[in-house]
Amino acid sequence: xLNLKHIAISSFNENLAYIHKDCDAYKIDDxxxxxxxxxxxxxxxxxxxxxxxxxxxxxxxxxxxxxxxAFECINLPEGANxxxxxxxxxxxxxxxxxxxxxxxxxSGEYSAIVNDISSKRYSNMDIVSFLVASGSFMTPPxxxxxxxxxxGDHTLSWDNENIVVDHHCLGGIPGNKTDxxxxxxVSAYGLPMPKTASRSLTSCAGVADTMAVLANVDLSEExxxxxxxxxxxxxxxxxxxxxxxxxxxxSAVERNIGLTQLHHIAASILAIKLAAGxxxxxxxxxxxxxxxxxxxxxxxxxxxLIEYVGDMLSIEIDAVITDGSEPIGNGVGAVLEARDVxxxxxxxxDAPQDLKEKSLFLAGRILEFDPKLRGGQxxxxxxxxxxxxxxxxxxxxxxxxxGKAPQPQLGHLTRDIVSNISGVVESIxxxxxxxxxxxxxxxxxxxxxxxxxxxxxxxxxxxxxLYRIHSVNSTDFAxxxxxxxxxxxxxxxxxxxx
Amino acid sequence: xLNLKHIAISSFNENLAYIHKDCDAYKIDDxxxxxxxxxxxxxxxxxxxxxxxxxxxxxxxxxxxxxxxAFECINLPEGANxxxxxxxxxxxxxxxxxxxxxxxxxSGEYSAIVNDISSKRYSNMDIVSFLVASGSFMTPPxxxxxxxxxxGDHTLSWDNENIVVDHHCLGGIPGNKTDxxxxxxVSAYGLPMPKTASRSLTSCAGVADTMAVLANVDLSEExxxxxxxxxxxxxxxxxxxxxxxxxxxxSAVERNIGLTQLHHIAASILAIKLAAGxxxxxxxxxxxxxxxxxxxxxxxxxxxLIEYVGDMLSIEIDAVITDGSEPIGNGVGAVLEARDVxxxxxxxxDAPQDLKEKSLFLAGRILEFDPKLRGGQxxxxxxxxxxxxxxxxxxxxxxxxxGKAPQPQLGHLTRDIVSNISGVVESIxxxxxxxxxxxxxxxxxxxxxxxxxxxxxxxxxxxxxLYRIHSVNSTDFAxxxxxxxxxxxxxxxxxxxx
Numbered sequence: 003x004l005n006l007k008h009i010a011i012s013s014f015n016e017n018l019a020y021i022h023k024d025c026d027a028y029k030i031d032d033x034x035x036x037x038x039x040x041x042x043x044x045x046x047x048x049x050x051x052x053x054x055x056x057x058x059x060x061x062x063x064x065x066x067x068x069x070x071x072a073f074e075c076i077n078l079p080e081g082a083n084x085x086x087x088x089x090x091x092x093x094x095x096x097x098x099x100x101x102x103x104x105x106x107x108x109s110g111e112y113s114a115i116v117n118d119i120s121s122k123r124y125s126n127m128d129i130v131s132f133l134v135a136s137g138s139f140m141t142p143p144x145x146x147x148x149x150x151x152x153x154g155d156h157t158l159s160w161d162n163e164n165i166v167v168d169h170h171c172l173g174g175i176p177g178n179k180t181d182x183x184x185x186x187x188v189s190a191y192g193l194p195m196p197k198t199a200s201r202s203l204t205s206c207a208g209v210a211d212t213m214a215v216l217a218n219v220d221l222s223e224e225x226x227x228x229x230x231x232x233x234x235x236x237x238x239x240x241x242x243x244x245x246x247x248x249x250x251x252x253s254a255v256e257r258n259i260g261l262t263q264l265h266h267i268a269a270s271i272l273a274i275k276l277a278a279g280x281x282x283x284x285x286x287x288x289x290x291x292x293x294x295x296x297x298x299x300x301x302x303x304x305x306x307l308i309e310y311v312g313d314m315l316s317i318e319i320d321a322v323i324t325d326g327s328e329p330i331g332n333g334v335g336a337v338l339e340a341r342d343v344x345x346x347x348x349x350x351x352d353a354p355q356d357l358k359e360k361s362l363f364l365a366g367r368i369l370e371f372d373p374k375l376r377g378g379q380x381x382x383x384x385x386x387x388x389x390x391x392x393x394x395x396x397x398x399x400x401x402x403x404x405g406k407a408p409q410p411q412l413g414h415l416t417r418d419i420v421s422n423i424s425g426v427v428e429s430i431x432x433x434x435x436x437x438x439x440x441x442x443x444x445x446x447x448x449x450x451x452x453x454x455x456x457x458x459x460x461x462x463x464x465x466x467x468l469y470r471i472h473s474v475n476s477t478d479f480a481x482x483x484x485x486x487x488x489x490x491x492x493x494x495x496x497x498x499x500x
Numbered sequence: 501x502l503n504l505k506h507i508a509i510s511s512f513n514e515n516l517a518y519i520h521k522d523c524d525a526y527k528i529d530d531x532x533x534x535x536x537x538x539x540x541x542x543x544x545x546x547x548x549x550x551x552x553x554x555x556x557x558x559x560x561x562x563x564x565x566x567x568x569x570a571f572e573c574i575n576l577p578e579g580a581n582x583x584x585x586x587x588x589x590x591x592x593x594x595x596x597x598x599x600x601x602x603x604x605x606x607s608g609e610y611s612a613i614v615n616d617i618s619s620k621r622y623s624n625m626d627i628v629s630f631l632v633a634s635g636s637f638m639t640p641p642x643x644x645x646x647x648x649x650x651x652g653d654h655t656l657s658w659d660n661e662n663i664v665v666d667h668h669c670l671g672g673i674p675g676n677k678t679d680x681x682x683x684x685x686v687s688a689y690g691l692p693m694p695k696t697a698s699r700s701l702t703s704c705a706g707v708a709d710t711m712a713v714l715a716n717v718d719l720s721e722e723x724x725x726x727x728x729x730x731x732x733x734x735x736x737x738x739x740x741x742x743x744x745x746x747x748x749x750x751s752a753v754e755r756n757i758g759l760t761q762l763h764h765i766a767a768s769i770l771a772i773k774l775a776a777g778x779x780x781x782x783x784x785x786x787x788x789x790x791x792x793x794x795x796x797x798x799x800x801x802x803x804x805l806i807e808y809v810g811d812m813l814s815i816e817i818d819a820v821i822t823d824g825s826e827p828i829g830n831g832v833g834a835v836l837e838a839r840d841v842x843x844x845x846x847x848x849x850d851a852p853q854d855l856k857e858k859s860l861f862l863a864g865r866i867l868e869f870d871p872k873l874r875g876g877q878x879x880x881x882x883x884x885x886x887x888x889x890x891x892x893x894x895x896x897x898x899x900x901x902x903g904k905a906p907q908p909q910l911g912h913l914t915r916d917i918v919s920n921i922s923g924v925v926e927s928i929x930x931x932x933x934x935x936x937x938x939x940x941x942x943x944x945x946x947x948x949x950x951x952x953x954x955x956x957x958x959x960x961x962x963x964x965x966l967y968r969i970h971s972v973n974s975t976d977f978a979x980x981x982x983x984x985x986x987x988x989x990x991x992x993x994x995x996x997x998x
Contacts, residue, residue, distance in 0.1 A: 009555070009558070010553060010554035010555035010558070011518065011551050011552070011553050011554075011555075011558070012521075012551065012552040012553075012554070013551050014551075020509065023510075053509050053510065053511055053512075054509070054510040055508060055509050055510075056508040056509075056510070056568075057507070057508035057509075059557060060507070060508070060509070060558065070554075087975065087979075088944075091758055095757075095758055098632075099758075099759070102632060102635045102636050102759075102761075103636070104636060125756070125757075126624075126625050127624050127625055127628045127753065127756060127757050128757060130625045130628040130629050130632070131628050131632050131757045131759070134596075134600060134628070134629050134632035134633050135632050135635075135636075137600045137633070138600050138601070138602060138636060255625065258623070258625060259593075259623075259625050259626060259629045260589055260593055260597075261597070261600070261629070263600075446586075477583075477585060481585070
């Protein structure tokens with residue numbers, strides 16, 4: 003028997019157990035690191051992966067250390083008596099081998115895999131194994147099975163609401179923060195919209211990052227329900243809710259290895275929205291040469307897939323394919339994006355028109371989920387709500403209800419990237435702009451990012467600024483500068499395009 | 501800048517960096533666990549994966565902790581000044597995505613992937629990603645590229661030797677420890693045989709585990725060379741040598757996720773043997789319904805693949821497909837297997853005949869690599885060397901040269917599994933026998949395992965013992981007992997088979 007000790011290390015959702023190399027109870031020589039073990043002593047066995055320690059200040063030979071994740075699972079006080087056994091691999095790993103061999107897995111197999119992930123029987127390596135194995139192909143019924151499994155048992159319900167709406171964008175377009183404007187318009191109209199957003203690692207800012215500039219986004223389910231009940235809308239970080247937890251584990255791993263397969267994305271989005279109790283969903287699929295989805299055919303396949311799964315799971319889907327050829331709005335990075343959003347909501351003259359128009363278009367599609375609204379009227383109703391100031395009023399109420407955030411400052415290290423010729427902006431490369439923004443610190447610091455002063459079709463004179471880099475610290479600033487000197491992401495043509 | 505600290509945790513080959521959540525120099529809020537970072541301050545940047553700590557006894561806010569693996573890479577004293585940057589993903593990860601999409605990768609791509617793995621730019625999750633992506637298929641030229649990349653720069657050379665031989669068995673057959681007998685015979689004959697063996701996690705004992713019962717197997721390259729020079733043979737744990745290091749990293753991960761794809765196995769075996777300087781290799785491919793390779797067609801595909809890669813890399817291959825329908829010898833588990841091996845070498849009357857005959861057959865194939873030997877004479881020469889006692893003399897010299905091991909005891913917790921009917925042993929299930937042996941503790945303790953008193957074709961009376969379980973500790977013993985009560989692995993028929 004070993005004595006339980008809490009090791010305050012956080013290890014990316016994975017349960018780790020630390021055992022001294024001269025462990026009293028077990029011969030560690032032959033138990034190698036990352037061996038899967040079962041830890042006994044609590045209500046039920048906890049699965050964990052072994053790390054071998056050679057420092058008695060971390061764990062003594064008569065102790066077993068558990069990291070944050072595992073310590074929370076076992077739910078016992080330090081000093082409790084613990085025994086361990088070597089764990090046999092979960093049977094669902096056999097399904098992964100079947101998938102590698104090119105088989106179609108059954109609904110029961112997806113359910114077993116998701117259950118084993120949620121009970122921490124999979125290491126992060128096992129999760130990768132599943133993701134990559136299912137990454138080459140999944141049939142639509144497989145995506146359906148995987149989605150159903152990810153929804154899980156715990157879902158939000160919205161009493162007395164026949165329609166609960168949401169909007170999701172596939173992403174890949176810098177600055178594209180229509181969501182906050184849409185939520186403001188839709189909630190002002192009166193349809194309940196509990197917008198579940200996420201923070202980002204690979205882009206400059208997720209919707210939750212931009213909203214976090216304006217308000218607290220880490221709400222409990224009770225708080226979310228109260229905010230939506232009182233204001234018909236909210237924008238929250240879905241990771242703060244306890245819905246679709248397994249999807250969170252899987253997505254974090256997927257992001258870490260940089261894998262983004264369309265069928266996984268479809269399952270992930272729909273699982274979150276279904277678990278959030280959404281009944282009607284608009285999905286924005288931007289297509290462009292430097293967008294996440296590059297060809298219309300690919301977008302169409304994704305749309306059909308999402309529609310199929312949505313139909314089978316009784317969620318009304320309106321998937322729209324939009325222009326993803328350049329960034330939307332001027333700001334890229336949370337603080338700059340929040341500025342653009344508020345300019346639109348405040349009906350400022352210098353508000354970015356592309357952001358405004360796209361938001362009105364998408365909000366209109368959502369409003370038309372309301373049976374009382376005539377087909378084709380959505381856009382005009384949305385526009386009336388925005389220009390009248392009711393959308394601004396709605397977002398202010400939502401911000402107040404969620405709790406105002408301590409506003410972060412825009413990064414004070416700046417550099418203007420200027421055009422070396424006169425002409426017209428031919429194209430802006432989304433992926434390059436995103437990369438430069440991330441290097442400038444945008445995924446880490448709300449105040450970092452790029453301010454795009456010129457967009458496609460704009461006239462530009464030699465020496466005029468194309469965009470401004472903002473960084474919070476000098477290391478990021480230096481990285482962004484050295485990157486931008488290679489290729490700015492802008493193509494300028496000498497002749498006028500129009 | 502942060503101060504370097506060594507955290508004596510061993511993490512399965514992966515470089516981990518520990519940073520306090522209130523880190524002085526970096527804002528950890530947005531740097532999530534397992535973010536890839538570059539650590540600057542040493543001769544060249546070291547790649548590592550972040551773990552967030554909330555305990556100043558582990559790391560203080562002005563410190564960065566590195567686990568054993570990372571601390572060894574950076575090669576600086578504790579207290580050294582360190583800075584970190586977020587690492588961009590290695591470009592070779594793009595090749596993995598191409599592989600997931602079903603592409604054939606180039607030789608340059610395999611070389612880049614292996615280089616990035618060896619310089620620790622891949623997390624274990626990334627390695628899994630590669631293994632699973634390439635797990636569905638690899639063309640023979642891809643296997644060739646992968647093998648070449650795995651061989652690496654550092655290889656052993658054997659001065660003045662035209663022929664350097666080795667033997668490798670694909671495994672999956674409990675008790676099948678021909679290697680030690682073969683090495684004894686071949687070295688007695690005079691061909692140099694530096695047998696590189698491995699320890700096992702998934703089977704009851706690897707060749708290195710069984711040899712470790714008799715002698716020290718963890719030799720340095722200099723020691724290996726000396727032993728082979730003086731005795732013409734040695735049997736070492738290849739992980740103690742510094743050859744094919746990347747293959748070791750990859751194999752450890754592959755074993756952890758339980759993936760064994762034939763094309764990976766082919767690349768791995770050939771890379772080790774090429775790096776060990778072997779010029780002539782016999783490969784034993786056992787086929788049987790409960791062997792690793794179940795069908796002759798599969799074995800033939802593997803043989804063709806190995807022959808193709810071998811031909812391209814100028815290593816002479818003799819791949820033989822053998823009967824893998826039941827365990828070889830009586831002992832399963834290191835101590836019991838070593839007993840069988842020594843019985844054969846000592847020409848004992850109760851030596852297992854199947855182990856003896858298989859060893860003579862394979863040793864004969866190796867001897868025939870010698871141009872001086874007439875075709876078909878190998879077996880007879882091998883038999884003469886064995887029966888004359890020269891093989892025993894050779895192994896004793898090798899054991900003495902490698903260093904005698906402190907002989908482990910056979911597990912004293914025993915149970916006889918008896919037949920409930922009289923009849924003839926129809927079949928013995930390799931996989932079941934292996935599993936029961938592993939549960940009995942055989943992969944962890946040399947003294948644990950199974951002693952098979954009856955083999956296929958043997959007459960057995962009701963109540964007579966089929967096999968005996970040996971365990972070292974009571975937990976393992978209980979597990980093995982509960983498992984064996986489900987299904988013993990033996991099929992007995994009432995009628996005589998012959």
